[in-house]
Structure formats: C-alpha cells, structure tokens
Amino acid sequence: MKRMFLLVTILFAAVHFAAFFQPDVRPGYGVTDIGWLSDYFPPLKGTNLDTPVFYMDSGVEGPTFLLMGGTHAREIAGIVAATIFVENAVVKKGRVIVIPYANKSAASIPDASGKVPHFLPINSRSGPRYLVYGDRRTDPADQGIPDPEKFVHPSGFELEDGSEARNLNRQYPGLPDGNPTQQLAYAIIQLIKAENVDFNLDMHESGTPEEYTDESGQVKKGSRLAYTLVCNPAALEIGAMALLMLEEQDISFNLEESNPEFRGLSHLEIYNATGSLSFLSETPNPGQDRWREKPDVINDPKYPLKLRVGMQLELIRCLIEAYNMYTGEELLVEGLPSFQEIMEKDVVNFMN
Ligand SMILES: [Zn+2]
Numbered sequence: 277m278k279r280m281f282l283l284v285t286i287l288f289a290a291v292h293f294a295a296f297f298q299p300d301v302r303p304g305y306g307v308t309d310i311g312w313l314s315d316y317f318p319p320l321k322g323t324n325l326d327t328p329v330f331y332m333d334s335g336v337e338g339p340t341f342l343l344m345g346g347t348h349a350r351e352i353a354g355i356v357a358a359t360i361f362v363e364n365a366v367v368k369k370g371r372v373i374v375i376p377y378a379n380k381s382a383a384s385i386p387d388a389s390g391k392v393p394h395f396l397p398i399n400s401r402s403g404p405r406y407l408v409y410g411d412r413r414t415d416p417a418d419q420g421i422p423d424p425e426k427f428v429h430p431s432g433f434e435l436e437d438g439s440e441a442r443n444l445n446r447q448y449p450g451l452p453d454g455n456p457t458q459q460l461a462y463a464i465i466q467l468i469k470a471e472n473v474d475f476n477l478d479m480h481e482s483g484t485p486e487e488y489t490d491e492s493g494q495v496k497k498g499s500r501l502a503y504t505l506v507c508n509p510a511a512l513e514i515g516a517m518a519l520l521m522l523e524e525q526d527i528s529f530n531l532e533e534s535n536p537e538f539r540g541l542s543h544l545e546i547y548n549a550t551g552s553l554s555f556l557s558e559t560p561n562p563g564q565d566r567w568r569e570k571p572d573v574i575n576d577p578k579y580p581l582k583l584r585v586g587m588q589l590e591l592i593r594c595l596i597e598a599y600n601m602y603t604g605e606e607l608l609v610e611g612l613p614s615f616q617e618i619m620e621k622d623v624v625n626f627m628n
Contacts, residue, residue: 301363304628307362308333310328330362332367334608340474341477343374345357346375346380348444349409351479354588356585361589363628365609367610378478379460387410391570392409395407412443433537448542469550475554477557482504484498498565501558502559503558504529510547510553513602514598515555519594527590559588
C-alpha cells in the first residue's frame, strides 16, 4: 500500500513539474517551411516531446536528406551544427529537413552530471543568446512512468540500466502505443517514411579520447567512439567515400558498421525500417569525460566547440558529396560555413 502511495505521488509530481521548453532556432533564408514532429504522429502534440521541424526545399527535384541534432541533448556540437545549418544554408537542388532538438524533453532539463550549467551564454550575430546543455535522456516527468528495472527493446534486446527506456537512441524503430520516448522514435520514423527521406545523419558526441587515471591509480583509455561515423551496412560505401573526402581536409574519422546485435540505434534501425540510408556521427565533448571536474564545453583548449561543430559541418558536406557521387543524384547546398571559417570566426558568428 505504501509503495502504491509513493508511486501515485511520483506520478502526480511528474505531471506538475514537467518543464516547458521551446528551443531557440532563428531560421535563415533557406528555410521554406516550419512544422512539428506531431504532424506525423498527432499524439505528440501538446507534449514536451513534440519538436520543431525545419524544411529547406529548393523546389528543384533532387534527393531528401534528414539532419538531426539533440538526440542526446548534452551533445551540443550536433545541436549547434543543426542550428547553423538552419540559420545559414540555402538548398539549391533537392531538399533538407532539419530537426535540431530531436529529444526536446531531454533539452528541457540540465545534464544529470551536474557539472555543466543548463544555459550557456554566448554572443551571437544578434547579441546575447544561450546554448542549451541538456541531459542524455527524456525528462522523467515527460516519460510519466517510472523507469523499468531493466530496459527491454521490443526485439527482446536487454540492457541492465532501466533508465535507457528514456534514451531516444535505444528506441528505434519505436512503438505507436509505447512509452513516450518510444513514441518519439516512432514519430521520427513516420516523418522519414512520409517525406521519402533518402539519407539521414543523427549527430552525437562522446567523451574525448584522452587517457586518464582513475581513483585506484590505474591509467584508463578515453572514449573509443570519438571521431567516428557509424553507418548502416547498406550505407557503408557512401560513409567510406565521405571519410576519404574528410581526410583531404586533414580531419580523420573512423568508419564503423552498425552492430546488428545492439538494437534500437538510429543508424541500424532507421534504414531497416524505412530504407533511408542512415549514419551517426560522434565528436569528442569534454563535458562527457567522467574524470573532468569542471569541463569547459565551449572553450576547452583541445576540444573547443568550434572544432567539434566545424567537424560535424564538414562531415555533412562530405556525406552529401559522397551520396551524390554514389547515386548520381544531386543535393546542392550553399551558404554553409567551411571548417576553416568556423575555426577562424567561431560558431557564434554563424548564429543569428
Ligand atoms: Zn549520443
């Protein structure tokens, strides 16, 4: 009985304390329409999981590319790269759809590590503005149900950590009648199907590859994932071509193929569910190194935000070029700052 009472209390509190959050994205000339993810799955409407969708349509026939940031809302290089895309790029052939805050609920709460402020002040082209540093997972208040003991993907794949039920990038291809995060993944899949998205990139960050010494004095390796492009097996050739092009700019990324045993990840499931060639990128974020006490996620001397965003943008450019070469179709994007421009002028000079 006591337990029941506690559960009711938690649910009641959850309903009342979900944080309202509206992302700050300031569209440039390339944006031809703005919609909501709930346009593809109405139950999301009015919830904190609904999120703005930006359409950049050239009006000229060509492929459709979906760009996503903020699947994990603390991985800000992806969010900022998507924002810079919306605020600067103009599509001349084909169409690009951008979701800068794929998990808007996760952006509405601060990172659980408590080491990085939720709102980071910057000076953009228009003056003071904030970058949002959110959490890895959906706000428990928006999920509305307690985390399970263990996470179980509908395929039967299991993870020990029950809070992974709120991790968008474990839920694909999603469920229309599942928990809110599963519904979010389902809505993204519906968008991809409805808009005939040819290829897509889900931008992430990992810890840095820096070695560190743990509490017991042991030297540990840094993140294995930093500087990686993960590709669905069907997208591997295009991914390899893109990384060769990236190498010409002296940026080295590792090529990795989706592991079919690890279920629920965007790069594996999106292609398998929709036929849209799926990719996932990872840049090194000092905020995700557990050993750092006071990470500086914008001005770290070795892994500054401009470097990470510059790499994500350059990777987008190479991926589009590789897609064009491989398929013989043409997606043409102008106005996107180059890696050099981002390094020289910093991200703030490409934000409205
Ligand atoms: Zn991530």
